[in-house]
Amino acid sequence: MLPVPRKNARGAMGFKMSSFVNLSWLSPIFAQASERLNLGELAGGATVWLAVTGLSRSGKTVFITSLIHNLLSCAHNPNRMPLLGVVGERRLIAATVEGAGANRLPRFAYLSNIEKMAIPDWPARTADISEIGIEMRFAPAGTLGKLLSGITGSPASLTIRIVDYPGEWLLDLPLLAQGYAEWSRATLRSLRKGVRAEIARDFLGFVAEHRADATASEEVAKQAHDRYCAYLLEARDRHGLSFLQPGRFLCRGTLGEVPYLWFAPLEIAEGVDTFAPHTLGALMAERFEVYKREQVARFYQDHFRQYSRQIVLVDVLRALLAGRDAFDDTRLALDAMLESFRYGHGGILSKLLLGPHIDKVLFAATKADHVPDIQRDHLAALLRNMAAFPALELRSSNAQLDVTALASVISTAEDTQEIDGQRLQVVVGRPVGSKTQSKFFVGNVPIRPPRADAWGSPFLNVPVFEPPAIDPSPVDGIAHINLDLALEFLLGDRLR
Numbered sequence: 001m002l003p004v005p006r007k008n009a010r011g012a013m014g015f016k017m018s019s020f021v022n023l024s025w026l027s028p029i030f031a032q033a034s035e036r037l038n039l040g041e042l043a044g045g046a047t048v049w050l051a052v053t054g055l056s057r058s059g060k061t062v063f064i065t066s067l068i069h070n071l072l073s074c075a076h077n078p079n080r081m082p083l084l085g086v087v088g089e090r091r092l093i094a095a096t097v098e099g100a101g102a103n104r105l106p107r108f109a110y111l112s113n114i115e116k117m118a119i120p121d122w123p124a125r126t127a128d129i130s131e132i133g134i135e136m137r138f139a140p141a142g143t144l145g146k147l148l149s150g151i152t153g154s155p156a157s158l159t160i161r162i163v164d165y166p167g168e169w170l171l172d173l174p175l176l177a178q179g180y181a182e183w184s185r186a187t188l189r190s191l192r193k194g195v196r197a198e199i200a201r202d203f204l205g206f207v208a209e210h211r212a213d214a215t216a217s218e219e220v221a222k223q224a225h226d227r228y229c230a231y232l233l234e235a236r237d238r239h240g241l242s243f244l245q246p247g248r249f250l251c252r253g254t255l256g257e258v259p260y261l262w263f264a265p266l267e268i269a270e271g272v273d274t275f276a277p278h279t280l281g282a283l284m285a286e287r288f289e290v291y292k293r294e295q296v297a298r299f300y301q302d303h304f305r306q307y308s309r310q311i312v313l314v315d316v317l318r319a320l321l322a323g324r325d326a327f328d329d330t331r332l333a334l335d336a337m338l339e340s341f342r343y344g345h346g347g348i349l350s351k352l353l354l355g356p357h358i359d360k361v362l363f364a365a366t367k368a369d370h371v372p373d374i375q376r377d378h379l380a381a382l383l384r385n386m387a388a389f390p391a392l393e394l395r396s397s398n399a400q401l402d403v404t405a406l407a408s409v410i411s412t413a414e415d416t417q418e419i420d421g422q423r424l425q426v427v428v429g430r431p432v433g434s435k436t437q438s439k440f441f442v443g444n445v446p447i448r449p450p451r452a453d454a455w456g457s458p459f460l461n462v463p464v465f466e467p468p469a470i471d472p473s474p475v476d477g478i479a480h481i482n483l484d485l486a487l488e489f490l491l492g493d494r495l496r
């Protein structure tokens with residue numbers, strides 16, 4: 001278990017802001033070190049894949065940008081990441097961004113993100129997979145490591161390949177175990193319950209008029225798809241729902257409008273599993289199968305299988321404030337995501353991924369700077385109690401798991417406020433676009449999912465606070481909460 005989240009001291013913001021990042025800029029310490037080392041033959045090119053995921057807006061882009069910036073800044077300001085062993089023990093020699101080389105995936109836009117944050121503003125929305133490599137050169141810990149490094153004359157080196165991919169994609173894993181008919185029935189059942197029934201009214205009306213055994217029509221299939229996507233978007237953006245399948249309907253990435261995407265669930269009677277040729281049902285089922293093969297299975301086989309460490313970011317506070325339906329839905333989404341870290345025999349993954357798999361996964365409640373210091377461990381505890389983590393931890397074949405709360409960029413300060421005659425801890429920050437600061441108070445964050453009768457009305461407008469002034473040169477780093485602890489859990493063993 002990680003210690004209680006703690007807040008880093010905020011560094012002085014005394015550096016001049018420049019409008020670009022100069023990567024050729026090197027600290028004197030690093031310049032000296034690199035002269036002594038033969039950079040070309042550093043010990044063996046070890047690589048570890050660190051995958052970062054989470055639903056849209058959970059904080060992936062900001063997390064990776066801040067993590068890289070803080071790692072690059074460590075040579076100057078080790079106080080930014082003291083709980084990352086390799087930094088705290090003063091063993092880090094240098095961290096550098098690797099060139100793009102011939103990487104397969106689009107490059108993670110670290111430079112333009114940090115420039116944007118220096119304005120200050122938040123980086124642009126992203127909806128696709130990307131990667132970036134960070135090369136860490138360090139003095140090994142322990143006698144054997146020191147001895148080896150003494151013999152070869154080189155420090156140890158590890159390239160961390162960070163991959164950012166939409167958490168929505170993990171929601172599709174369960175589809176691999178379902179046929180189209182079964183998926184349709186399950187989806188329509190959930191569409192008729194609770195808030196969904198209201199949001200999906202238009203789509204359900206359309207489905208009632210188009211039977212699966214009607215003659216296939218390209219036009220009807222596309223209309224069904226468009227209406228289903230409209231429902232998904234509304235459910236996400238206006239109601240804060242998360243368990244929305246298929247994941248690529250909301251996060252297409254560069255996929256664009258390929259025809260096999262144009263499917264949607266239809267009304268299919270219990271017991272029916274196949275469709276006569278040239279019916280609407282057959283067309284939908286065919287597209288569903290191609291989608292599973294081309295998108296879902298392929299992601300696991302081509303990408304996911306390489307990852308050995310994973311962090312899943314969750315905006316727990318937003319889910320909590322968005323009300324009971326949204327919160328329960330986030331729990332369903334988390335449980336579905338957990339399936340990707342179960343590797344026992346007989347599971348969907350055991351057939352898809354042979355060989356090594358993710359061995360450590362950290363679930364992190366992000367944007368912990370939205371609540372005062374004393375509430376941050378509550379945020380982590382609530383996340384721990386939201387999903388079936390204990391069942392995952394029981395089996396040793398599964399990934400090792402931990403839960404924490406973090407803030408990639410502290411954008412608020414602590415304050416107090418008198419509410420109903422009581423002095424309460426609040427956070428204060430400047431909402432984007434506002435000239436003045438405002439205080440934000442969320443009440444007590446419960447450590448367990450609230451009882452059915454304890455819910456208030458949904459609140460979907462969590463303020464977006466402006467990030468602090470950030471020096472885009474990797475010197476001072478960015479004030480954060482628990483980034484160093486998170487990285488120590490995920491990669492500490494590889495940096496010894």
Ligand SMILES: Nc1nc2c(ncn2[C@@H]2O[C@H](COP(=O)(O)OP(=O)(O)O)[C@@H](O)[C@H]2O)c(=O)[nH]1
Nearest residue numbers: 056057058059060061062122367407408409411
């Ligand atoms: N206050 C605060 N806001 C954050 C933090 N991380 C992310 N955010 C906010 O969440 C938004 C979405 O983050 P982003 O990283 O783009 O999410 P992604 O869609 O998962 O990549 C950002 O634009 C910020 O407004 C944080 O550490 N603190």
Ligand SMILES: [Mg+2]
Nearest residue numbers: 060061125126
């Ligand atoms: Mg992003």
